[in-house]
Amino acid sequence: MGKSDQIKKVAVIGLGSFGKNLVKTLAKKKNMEIIAIDLDPVRVNEIKHLATQPLIMDATVKENLKSVGIIDVDYAIVSSGPSLEPSILTVHILKELNVTHIIAKALSEDHERILHLVGATEVVFPERDSAEKVGNQITTPNLIDYIPLQSGFVIQEIAPPEDFLGKTLLEIDLRKKFKITVLAIKSIIPDISIINPSSDIIIKDSDILIVFGEEKDIETLHKYTMNS
Secondary structure, eight states: OOGSSEEEEEEEOOOHHHHHHHHHHHSSSEEEEEEEEEEEEEHHHHHHOOOOOOOEEEEEHHHHHHTTTTTSSSEEEEEOSSSHHHHHHHHHHHHTOOOOOEEEESSSSHHHHHHHHHHHHEOOOOOTTTTTHHHHHHHHHHHHHHHHOGGEEEEEEEEEGGTTTOBBHHHHHHHHHOOEEEEEEEEETTTTTESSSOOOOBBOEEEEEEEEEEEEHHHHHHHHHHHH
16 A cells, blocks of 8 residues: 555544534545544534544543544544633544644634643644644645635645656656646745746755646646655
């Protein structure tokens, strides 16, 4: 089984607007197992056809999370609200259970600091980060940012995979191989951005590629990079 065929197991804890939309986004992806948890039976019922394990459960109880195999998830996303305490306690429990990737929704800057302190590896604000973006970041490791356009086209910022490094844009030839155009290269070292880069530019590990193309073609590129 190739890397792109491996099943990812994700827990979404809290099924308000953010959590529900995140489940919907993840359910569109292949090879996903989704544990969806909320205390409200109505919310769980709304997404039960999309989740592998739709659960009416209190996620602030450690034994509850252990009993559903939360230890084995690749990502846990905590979007409990509107109170701060449940999300803080849930993140703390997930950290104690050694969950590797814990993404939590913050309601304020103070809440963000606390979530980081108790163990969140990433904190998002709904105003700044859409559920769709988080879902795509989970399923596409090289993806940095994602802008959907009309008619099935997208602009993405991606970290170059290892086999692109040291090669020129001409050598990797994304336009010919994947029908994808490199609009710009953002270089961290030195800190510059190159718009419409020439084909002889050599790609470094500190570069970020801004690419444009149809979503299906960019997904093909991501599958290639995950298997390379």
